[in-house]
Amino acid sequence: MSRWSASSSARRGTQAQSLAWSSDGGYTWTKHQGNPVLDRNSAEFRDPKVFRYNGPPGSYWVMVAVEAKEHKVVIYSSDNLREWHYLSSFGPANATGGVWECPDLFPLPLDGDEEQTKWLLTVNLNPGGPNGGSDGQYFVGHFDGVAFTSETTVTDGSSQTAELDACHWLDWGRDYYAAVSFNNAPDGRRLMVGWMNNWQYGAAIPTWPWRSSMSLVREMSLVTDRGQPRLSQRVADEYRKGNSLSVNTWSDFPIDEGIHHLDGGAPVEIIEVTFSPGSAEEFGLIIRGKGTDGTRIGIRPSNNRLIMDRTRSGNMEFHDAFASTDTAPLEPASDGSYTLTLFIDRCSVEVFAQNGRVTMTGLIFPEPDSARLSLYARGGTATAPCLKVTRLAEPPVRIAGPLVLSR
The missing domain is CATH 2.115.10.20 (Glycosyl hydrolase domain; family 43)
Structure with a gap:
């Protein structure tokens, strides 16, 4: 270790690649004596x-x-x-x-x-x-x-x-x-x-x-x-196995102008939906809603954009850069439809659009009881030919990062 420390001190301010190995599945590691x-x-x-x-x-x-x-x-x-x-x-x-x-x-x-x-x-x-x-x-x-x-x-x-x-x-x-x-x-x-x-x-x-x-x-x-x-x-198929509490489906759901609340809703769920544009300038979903709060996942067909609007997603005051309306280019299918799959966790949403050609991931920090799901349309109407909501029993298993970040 003295040789390693001396080498590290001598190399201060530069970055290099070193070698280490484990013989017990990653619990302990041995550093190569010839590092870097x-x-x-x-x-x-x-x-x-x-x-x-x-x-x-x-x-x-x-x-x-x-x-x-x-x-x-x-x-x-x-x-x-x-x-x-x-x-x-x-x-x-x-x-x-x-x-x-x-x-x-x-x-x-x-x-x-x-x-x-x-x-x-x-x-x-x-x-x-x-x-x-x-x-x-x-x-x-x-x-x-x-x-x-x-x-x-x-x-x-x-x-x-x-x-x-x-x-x-x-x-x-x-x-x-x-x-x-x-x-x-x-x-x-x-x-x-x-x-x-x-x-x-x-x-x-x-x-x-x-x-x-x-x-x-x-x-x-x-x-x-x-x-x-x-x-x-x-998303890897393992996340869907043996984890659902309930499944609700709707067919040919008309989305008139305004916000339309759906029964149920949960902090952790999978949403699969297909939208057919009508006259609306924008249409989509509001997830993790409560009162006037909620995160909008929408589509603007006039310029083929996917939208994630978290300007009312809950707690946003912790940093000036967090509240945002983010967009991505999203082309419709050959029949003009848009298909989204959303994986919603207690403080995140991962969106997979058009069979994963476009993805959009965002953190959100709503109140724990903010669980309402809604459909909405602005400036006209749209339709959801297929809508499936799978409520999950527990959040998907994730790896948590460190409490203190450093670079």
């Missing part, structure tokens, strides 16, 4: 993700990490996890309004066809998200074992004012950051989880005795959408 194993003499070299690559160049370990302020993902290889060799770098590209962090690189078959496998490079950004603060973006392309080449780059990243709607976002909400996937998940699934918070207000959210939690685990797939490869996300 990779040093770029940089103050912003962090967040390694390591996986085993097998391809035409050979079989070896690959590390993706970031030079955060340079908006660059750096790629290295190793045969033994101790000696690392530089392969290539990617970036700047697309959104560069803040530092790049927490990269990931993995393959996904396009439309389930293993012969059409592509690679996804994800990288998280803080600040500079499409609705402010922290967020994550992704690129689709090819990895040949040495370099990643993107098919979906829309800007070279030279400007921090890129058209954010044109970038590909892991999530359009305020509260999905530092998302990284699991390697070697059962059944070949690519599962990803993110930190459900935002560095704008992460140290101020009103929770106790914990602060921050992780999102629900998502299963990732790659689909063709309007001729282009796009990420599709769904």
